[in-house]
Amino acid sequence: MEGKPMVYFKSASTPHAKDALHVSVEKLMEKTNVVEKGDVVAVKLHMGELGNTGYIRPILVRKVVDFIKAKGGIPFLTDTTTLYGGRRGNAVDYLRTAAINGFSIASMGCPVIIADGLRGTDETMMHIDGHDIAVATSIAEADSMVVLSHFKGHGMAGFGGAIKNLGMGCTSKRGKMWQHSASKPEYDAENCILCRKCIEFCPADAITEEEGHILINYERCWGCGACTVLCDQGCFSLPSQWIQKFQKRVAVAAKAALQAVDGRASFMNVLMDITPRCDCCSFAGKPMLEDIGILASRDAVAIDTASYELVCDAAGKDVFHEVHGIYGMVQVEEAEKLGIGTGEYVLESV
């Protein structure tokens, strides 16, 4: 057991008020604390797309903020703008959405700062394994980071946890584009009813219709995967080799985000409301299994591995693979190869 990272676990089962999840957050934070007096601390989380209800509950986040303040840190909540449509594509829309979802200076007791600026171009370049990765500046300039991740399914990564939150969540639009551009959709005309939804939605204007045929301009395509989700006829798909390339780039970007804060990060994964799709959707959907609990660790690979294994144990199968046909651990295994952490861990209940 010596040398293996610790992953601390609080079960969702709370028979007494003293075991309530928000009370346990303080214990989990204490076990994994990286905050030093005077640190400006980025509390990185997804504050939910407008209409989604599956994101991490504000009361749990408030407990994290209060803990950081008690340690003498200066916390701010943060996330980055999205590549595609929705209500978080620029900082103003995101701050409005965050406030509606329960995250504001009034409710949290600390500011909310969109880390890549008004339009997602405020970035700091990090050189990682031969790649230049654009990390959002307000994260790169923080002294330390607490990464709060809602563990749930994801249409391109299989699932989203700490690695996905670091890689995709901590990069600017350019950084996100680099990760997505590893994958391009394929189109099968067989069931196409020419409804044109894909043409209207594609954020890169990469889809056109010519004489009754749908065409993809691969030079323009960002590889965001939106068309694979929105086409009701299932005409678009992402080949698995491209999905894996995407997952591996997420791991590289995660390493860049961690390096930007000199590795001074702790992680908390919330295994509740485990929905098939991610919090970027404008609806949450029905959870696939009962709530499991909350995990905390200093190791991003260990916490995602433990989260995945707990979900598989509870469900008796890989529910993410069943829903998306994607093996989500590719991103985590790649992160381990890159030296971000280790998949062997010790689980301890608190």
Ligand code: SF4
């Ligand atoms: S959304 Fe699907 S069915 Fe509609 S035009 Fe595009 S490919 Fe065809």
Ligand code: SF4
């Ligand atoms: S993946 Fe689909 S929706 Fe996204 S940019 Fe490419 S063609 Fe457009």
